[in-house]
Amino acid sequence: MTLIRPENPQQARLVRLLRDDGPRSRVELGDILGLSRSTLTTELERLVARGLVETAGLAASRGGRRSSLLRLAGGVRFAGVVIGADRITAAITDGELNVLAETGEPADVRGGPESVIGRAVDLVEKLRAELGIAELTGVGVALPGPVDGDTSIAPAVLPGWQRFPVRDAFATELGCPALVDNDANVLALGEHHAGIGRTFDDFLYLKLGTAIGCGLVLGGTLYRGATSSAGDIAHLPLGEDGPACVCGEVGCLEAYAGDAGLVRAALAAARSGRSPALATRLTAAGTLTVPDVAAAATAGDPAAQALVRDAARRLGQVLVGLISFFNPSIVVIGGAPEGVGHILLSEIRGVVYRRSAPLATGTMPVVLSDLADRAGLVGAARLASEHVFATD
Template identity: 35%
Template sequence: MKPSELITQNTTAQIYNIIRTAGEINRMGITRLSGVSKSTISIQINKLISLGLVEEISPENSEQRKLKLKIREGIGQVAGIFLGTTKLKAVIFNLDMSILCEQEYHFENISDPVETNSRIIEILKELCDQYRVRRLWGIGLGFPFPVDFTEGKPDSPPNVPLWHGYPLKELYEKEFSCPVLIENDVNVMALGEGYMGSTRNEADFLFIKAGTGIGAGLIIDGKIYRGAKGCAGDIGHIPIDGSTVLCHCGNKGCLEAVAGGKALTGLAKEKAESGESPFLAQRLKEGCELSARDINDGAIAGDLSCIKLVQDAGKAVGQVAEKLVSFLNPSSIVIGGGLANFGNHYIGAIREAIIRRSLHLATYELRVCFSELKDMSGPMGAGTLILDHIFSSKEFPETLKRI
């Protein structure tokens, strides 16, 4: 490619992305954000309008006479797919990230990758037919295990070993003839939260997914930090001081073994059987298979054992988060996942454990909060991941061919 063509395409991509992320913006705003001359912007905007990617609209406020630019509705779509251990959330987004459709599906068992992915592909094709999506421009997928991002393959997933090395990226690219990116669940949740949730407009934050397992997504300088091999943020097996609880990995005192969902339901059962928790004992008597939800209900009802369970779990997460705060100095820590409904006892204990041992400078403005997007953070992040990719300077020329 000649350098001049490269410059033009990069500038077009840059201006398109400014409009895409701003929502609506006038030409003066684009000039300010891009640092490109007015005449170049004018040429590039005309190009984007003639391609049908961007449209000019009149401002709602009649006192603002300048026309604004926005992404043209309905020109193309991408899919954001998020698989958990028992459910799938599938969302088709327009290019401006507005939602065309969203559906949730129950999955009994995801241990077989052939069966599970055949069903996901079938679901996505049905959604495309139903909502008249002629062809997807890209697909982002979040899966609940470690993923080699470059290869687009799972790497040694502890709970679903048959998925190891399964060629996910290749499979979806072949089925849908479009770019596909595969990422682990917590990284896409972090991206989604940063795009539209509690940390929008923040460049450096941590997203901790606390559920059956515990993991962290690191957003540094506005981007996912994956580390050398893609497993940065795998905090579930960091040891908790003084704990001797045996973890399934063979070590003792791992965060996941102390404060993961499975560990907490085990403790809840003990406290119900011993009668230490009257609330949980009653739930057990009623025939419930105790879950994190029962612990939360007990804490809300004022059951002291349930409150202590929630606080101890929060303290353990906080002890690990404190090390991350000292190391990375994030502006926020967002808690998501199945235990994110634990409420103030949980988040208070996390905050207290962090503040106890961190520098004042690192914590006096640090926010510790629950995810705003909840179960939409995953699909939203998967959609953002693929949109950022297809409209990056490198991919933009290929993406234009899809119009």
Template identity: 45%
Template sequence: MSTKELAEGLAAEQVDSLAAVLAAVRGGGLPTRPDLTRRLGLGRNVVSQRVTQLIDAGLLDEGRLAPSTGGRPSRELRFRAEVGCLLVAELGATELQAGLSDLDGVPLAQRTEACDVAAGPEATLARLEQIFDELLADRPVPVPVWGVGIGLPGPVEFSKGRPIAPPIMPGWDGYPVRDRLSATYQAPAWVDNDVNVMALGELRTGIGRNELELLYVKVGTGIGAGLISAGRLHRGAQGAAGDIGHVSVLDDDSVLCRCGNTGCLEALAGGYALSRDGLTAAQSGRSAALAQVLAATGSITARDVTAAAGAGDPASLALLTRSGRLVGRVLATLVNFYNPSLIVIGGQVSSGGDIFLGELRRTVYGRSTALSARDLRIKTSPLGDRAGLLGAAFLVADQLFSPECLGQWISNGSPAGRPDLSDDGVAA
């Protein structure tokens, strides 16, 4: 259905003003009708009509009288975030996070467990759906599912909600993730790259709040970036923007990346690379600390390398320093090209603290132009693992309450039971 084919004859300009009023109230601060009139530049009668429509639809309610400013006091308006819920998830290479949030993105419940995304979509999504069902069953009062949002650790064709040739996700290429989840829960679903949803989480609730030009970088098993431009997520033409893990950083054919190419940043500096090179250091005798870990556990992880580096192990220090330097080189190129005001670093490798981040910062500032780096800040993510679930909730809410989508369901009072709403891949 096109954005012009709106329910019950609502005109496009009516839907635009409805969405604007709703967004202003969702933004917080308990505004009144006069506040909305001043803020949105709409006529007083238009604002009053739209507020009434939104109250009748069950999306807003009126609260206490606001303090008088000299005229007749007005009532504060509140978004009814509790009338529906959102199912949200972030899948990583080795971990699954699933949660339930209200319509304002506030977490209501969360579950985290180990998983192997390489097990394929059937097994992984079946487990995710089981967790979703358990979270819904645990609610004291049943609430309808208004939407589903999920981040995947690979390239996602956003308009179709499916991963495309994801290097670390065998068996997932072209799998209809969105269609499966929307059919299962009879609600619209949206699927995006995991780093994009993390960037949204930081933009809305983290240190990226109110930033217009932001770069979120996840350095985990793989490496990716989420780009915020003019305060909006930039996905690119096909949804593949920010896939910096497969930028070539070395002319070295000896290390094959899981994408099939050589010299990729991810293959040389990501968590998988640290694990691989740490194992080699342990087996060769170059790292006594890692050799002890290997003898005790039978494996080496990226966390083992960062922990050993923090304890002063020379081989681990060298690996973590090299990772920070290589990531920093790519980010310096992005700084010169894109000129962000803030770079937020997340992911398990960033837990290496000053060793990794110190080298990354030195490289970025040293290789960026003076103007592009003059006011640039580079910080670690304060949200940590929570960024993905928060961002997935905002992804869904932004879509549901966009003019393009809102006009198709508001006359029914709810998008529940409308899995078709996400078919157009609307990008609010």
């Protein structure tokens, strides 16, 4: 594979700026980065010669001669892969991380890494063929569990993923640099690139769903912690007792507010007669899902609404501590079940604003992500670009 990476820190700053801000004139690039005219000319020539940057027409006139715009070259193409608990999605982006094509299919992560990675690679290869791309610049992969550098450190519920060399597998199969990280971190990167997190340097991303997790952006970059496990809040104990969790403990946040916890509480509400709406759905389908709970709540079923509010209150309790401790500029919540985001949000806000330190929350917004699936795909491409567009 051909590795096209910047040769020095100036080139790295140039390509990152073009990635984040789009096409720019020479004058703008020089001004923003504080580079001298001669350095700028030299480094841009090198980047053009190496196929990373290209010209893109003329800039709007600022008086005098119109200068030409520069942008990341058409040969720069990233792949983003999101491996969820029961679905794989993949996308290919340009250098600015705009999604050019995306696809996805159901897949059970418990099938093990060889099978799941093989199918993810097939999805990327299919997109690559459709778009007629000869070579990928890099691939980023989000995994539904803890990741330590090159390998997946899976929780006990994911047999076979424990210390599997996921990064090597993707790099070898796709013939380009590969990066892996856990899904909460990747989603936070996506929010930082393309969502409301774009305008904040310090924010907390809370991911709901099968697994609950946090991504922390600090000073504009992802904070991973001493052993890459920052944000692993799924198994925080909320008390001495509580529902059983997949991890073997009881009373974990995820056991209350994760998808499985919500479904268990919904089954209880259906069987006890507290929720006629859920009981009807249970009788019809033989089981209940999170979308069932969301649909019943949206349709006005008080018991289903109470389930959502209860999960939100547990999330709020944990957020109060994290916000006091970390004092973010904003909290972004992703993965809320379709239709009940506003119920979740109002309950979470209630708990947070009632009990957080006023200095930390006085002006701090708590919002729902509006990127949906795109956050993960863009974040995965961004993960790859962070590596490729660096010199170390």
